Amino acid sequence: MEMMLIISFLFFMTIFAGVGMASMLVKQDTTDDYLVAGRGMHPALAALSAVSTWNSGYMFIGFIGFTYLMGYSAIWLGLVSTIGQVVAWVWLYKFIQEEGNERGLRSLSSLVAEKAGAPEAKLAAILSVLFLCIYAAAQLTSGGKALFVMMGWPEIVGILIGFVLVVAYCYAGGIRASIWTDAAQSCVMVIGSTILCWIAIKEVGGFSGLDAGLEAQSTMLTNFLPPDLKFGISMWAFAFFLGGLGVAGQPQVVSRVMTLGSDSDRKQAMIWFFVWQTPFIILMLIIGMASRVLFNAEGFDAELGLPTMAMETMPAFGIGMILASIFAATMSTADSQVLACTAAITDDIKPEWRQDHKTTKKVTLVVAAFATMISIGGLYIPGGDSVFALVVLAVYGLGGIFIPLLTIRWMGYKPDSTHSISMMVAAFAGVIGWIMLGFSGGDGIFPSVPGMGAAFAVHFILNQVRTPDISSLGRYNWPDQKKMGAIAAAIIIPFGAFEASYLVTAPDSSGDANVQGEWLVELEFTNIANGEETIFVSDEGTEELEFVIPQLEGESLYALQFNWFYEETDEGGAWPDECDDVTLSLDPSALSGYVNYSTGEYISTNCGSYEGYLIVMLKDFEIDQFQSPITEGNSSFTTPANMTLGDVDNLVAANGFGRGPVTISVSVDTNTGGAVLVSNNEEGEDVTISWQAFSYTHTISNTDEAAS
Numbered sequence: 095m096e097m098m099l100i101i102s103f104l105f106f107m108t109i110f111a112g113v114g115m116a117s118m119l120v121k122q123d124t125t126d127d128y129l130v131a132g133r134g135m136h137p138a139l140a141a142l143s144a145v146s147t148w149n150s151g152y153m154f155i156g157f158i159g160f161t162y163l164m165g166y167s168a169i170w171l172g173l174v175s176t177i178g179q180v181v182a183w184v185w186l187y188k189f190i191q192e193e194g195n196e197r198g199l200r201s202l203s204s205l206v207a208e209k210a211g212a213p214e215a216k217l218a219a220i221l222s223v224l225f226l227c228i229y230a231a232a233q234l235t236s237g238g239k240a241l242f243v244m245m246g247w248p249e250i251v252g253i254l255i256g257f258v259l260v261v262a263y264c265y266a267g268g269i270r271a272s273i274w275t276d277a278a279q280s281c282v283m284v285i286g287s288t289i290l291c292w293i294a295i296k297e298v299g300g301f302s303g304l305d306a307g308l309e310a311q312s313t314m315l316t317n318f319l320p321p322d323l324k325f326g327i328s329m330w331a332f333a334f335f336l337g338g339l340g341v342a343g344q345p346q347v348v349s350r351v352m353t354l355g356s357d358s359d360r361k362q363a364m365i366w367f368f369v370w371q372t373p374f375i376i377l378m379l380i381i382g383m384a385s386r387v388l389f390n391a392e393g394f395d396a397e398l399g400l401p402t403m404a405m406e407t408m409p410a411f412g413i414g415m416i417l418a419s420i421f422a423a424t425m426s427t428a429d430s431q432v433l434a435c436t437a438a439i440t441d442d443i444k445p446e447w448r449q450d451h452k453t454t455k456k457v458t459l460v461v462a463a464f465a466t467m468i469s470i471g472g473l474y475i476p477g478g479d480s481v482f483a484l485v486v487l488a489v490y491g492l493g494g495i496f497i498p499l500l501t502i503r504w505m506g507y508k509p510d511s512t513h514s515i516s517m518m519v520a521a522f523a524g525v526i527g528w529i530m531l532g533f534s535g536g537d538g539i540f541p542s543v544p545g546m547g548a549a550f551a552v553h554f555i556l557n558q559v560r561t562p563d564i565s566s567l568g569r570y571n572w573p574d575q576k577k578m579g580a581i582a583a584a585i586i587i588p589f590g591a592f593e594a595s596y597l598v599t600a601p602d603s604s605g606d607a608n609v610q611g612e613w614l615v616e617l618e619f620t621n622i623a624n625g626e627e628t629i630f631v632s633d634e635g636t637e638e639l640e641f642v643i644p645q646l647e648g649e650s651l652y653a654l655q656f657n658w659f660y661e662e663t664d665e666g667g668a669w670p671d672e673c674d675d676v677t678l679s680l681d682p683s684a685l686s687g688y689v690n691y692s693t694g695e696y697i698s699t700n701c702g703s704y705e706g707y708l709i710v711m712l713k714d715f716e717i718d719q720f721q722s723p724i725t726e727g728n729s730s731f732t733t734p735a736n737m738t739l740g741d742v743d744n745l746v747a748a749n750g751f752g753r754g755p756v757t758i759s760v761s762v763d764t765n766t767g768g769a770v771l772v773s774n775n776e777e778g779e780d781v782t783i784s785w786q787a788f789s790y791t792h793t794i795s796n797t798d799e800a801a802s
Contacts, residue, residue, distance in 0.1 A: 099245065102414020103421075106282060110422045111259065113278040115271070135273060135353035141366035143276035144350040146283065146423060147430045148341060149371065153378055154420050159397035161382025165308055165315030168382065171334050172375045176368070178338020183364040186342040186497070187351045189504045191360050194352045201437035202345040206499045206514055211445045214514035219442035221495060221522070222345050225488035226431040226438075227461060231468035233428040234260075237421045238469070245417070250470060252421070257466040260429040261459060269349060272429045279422040280370065286415045287377040290400070293407045294384035304380075307387030315386065319600045324538050327596040328589045336542035340493025342500065345438065346430035428465070435461045487525060494521030494545025502553060506568030513556050517549040524548030613733045613742045616793045619652060621726050626784035631676075631762040633778050641756045641785050652790040655724050656680070656708040656758060658783045674764050674779055681757040682710045710756060724788050742794055758783060 161168040193205055203218035238252030298304045308315040323330050341347055354360050378400075385399030388406075404416040436458045440447040447453045495518045502509065509517070525545040528534055534541045557566040565571050573581065631637045641656075662674050682691050691710045709724065733742055762779050 098410035106418035137362035141363040142280040143273040146276035146280040162396035167320040174334035175338035178335040182342040215442040219438035230431040230465035233424040234469040237424040333540035343493040343496035345434035498549035520552040521549035623787040628782040654710040677761040
């Protein structure tokens with residue numbers, strides 16, 4: 095299987111690399127072509143590239159993890175953030191494209207100032223470079239981790255492969271190579287996700303099985319409203335809208351819009367973007383929920399749902415395709431970020447390099463190397479290879495920095511350097527402070543609200559203090575008191591009704607998975623697979639047998655039982671009371687999902703036939719597993735009274751398919767004795783070992799309910 099996986103992975107990566115290198119055939123050796131593809135990119139290619147570079151590790155890992163934890167309520171994130179992205183495409187991207195074309199701009203940081211090299215543009219560029227390099231390093235690390243988890247390659251190998259590909263794409267054709275590669279990768283990404291989603295739905299028993307599986311774990315997972323929100327439902331959802339709008343503040347995404355030549359191209363690209371991204375979001379929602387049903391063991395990393403599902407349910411060729419999609423997605427984001435950093439440096443930090451094509455390429459190489467060093471260095475620092483918090487900081491920090499400034503400039507307000515820098519610092523401080531206070535979790539508000547809110551607050555305050563004679567809305571005026579009252583009512587009334595509805599209908603987590611009690615767990619065991627082998631073990635010798643347990647798809651494995659048999663004949667008649675010693679030991683360390691196993695010495699006492707058993711537990715129900723052999727039929731146990739329903743769910747949930755090798759060592763000592771002139775011709779024993787795999791189904795009920 096591993097060879098086929100490697101072949102599949104290399105096949106798809108070769109396609110992606112070939113597409114990127116093919117851009118050399120049409121490139122021009124100019125800085126404009128290198129950074130914005132001469133502003134002549136086809137709308138479909140730009141749109142598919144934007145889908146890929148935005149939905150990289152976030153969609154494959156972060157969004158899957160969020161859906162795994164939230165269940166149906168994760169739909170809010172997908173829906174409301176999409177609305178925010180629609181507004182960005184219709185409104186902010188139009189402004190960005192027009193300004194970029196009129197002024198010949200190639201970086202997002204240039205848009206916050208009237209001229210290149212202004213203090214506010216330099217600050218925006220420095221912040222962009224700093225956090226985009228960290229973000230790019232995180233993408234390289236993610237690619238390394240993906241190769242490590244799915245193929246066993248050292249993480250540093252994946253990081254270095256990513257560095258080579260990023261530099262090759264950039265040097266081959268600049269942003270054109272990045273966009274072409276993104277478009278090819280985006281197609282494979284959607285096809286692979288569709289196949290994986292189809293397999294996932296089949297594994298959980300269709301959509302009805304998906305709903306039932308989530309309901310069995312917690313009713314909160316099948317409720318469209320999340321429980322126990324600290325600040326209510328309205329701001330929780332509004333943060334998703336601002337997060338979608340904030341995509342217009344991500345330089346690696348905006349650079350795609352800057353490659354478009356006309357407003358008509360932007361409109362076509364917008365259609366392509368949402369036609370491609372919307373089904374992808376739906377696929378990820380389904381895969382995330384299905385992974386919750388299939389992989390809900392205690393301690394399971396929610397963000398590994400997609401790669402784990404691919405590893406457990408797809409053939410090797412399909413696993414290679416998914417791995418290549420994940421790896422290429424992280425690379426597509428990394429090379430986009432490296433080029434965005436290059437544009438910020440050459441346009442705003444060192445504008446004298448703006449038209450120097452050779453220097454621009456050198457900057458790209460330095461930025462890529464810097465990001466790679468951050469990624470590799472993190473491998474040798476405890477916790478350094480986990481940059482999730484910094485990625486969140488970069489995404490929401492950049493959104494808070496750019497969106498308020500772009501908004502007021504679109505309205506015609508011309509802030510000076512002090513005004514602009516103050517807004518950027520306030521936005522950044524708002525995001526950092528909110529995260530440090532611990533308010534940005536799933537039950538709080540994403541930091542897009544405090545970040546943008548702080549920037550707008552500073553804008554209105556500075557306008558009132560420094561330039562009160564100028565409207566803070568630029569070319570627009572504030573409505574009169576009567577209109578303001580109507581607008582306030584139009585906002586407060588529906589949002590108030592929304593909050594009231596949430597208070598009445600929202601689930602209460604204390605009445606579900608967190609409630610403590612005594613639970614009755616009823617189990618039904620079924621023998622689903624068997625195997626057998628006989629070996630001869632010589633006197634004072636040891637033999638090893640390896641039983642390879644096949645993948646048993648769709649089964650919730652409880653245990654593997656190894657029964658063994660040998661017949662003691664005591665050939666030669668010497669020392670009749672000294673029967674043979676047969677010692678068996680078990681090594682299930684290479685078997686996925688095992689939690690416990692039995693081992694020990696088994697010695698015949700009657701010099702006749704003897705049977706014994708060894709057990710590998712794939713699920714530990716905290717009962718005495720090794721007291722007697724497992725048999726088909728029913729069993730049950732009662733949990734302690736202090737366990738929650740969530741604890742019991744984790745206890746009985748299936749935790750892996752149990753595939754892989756189990757090694758059994760068999761040693762024999764015939765005990766020939768030591769008396770003079772006493773002969774024992776026994777040379778060893780024939781030992782027969784058979785294995786059985788047992789699956790289970792279970793029901794959980796409160797002991798009071800069961801008694802009634």
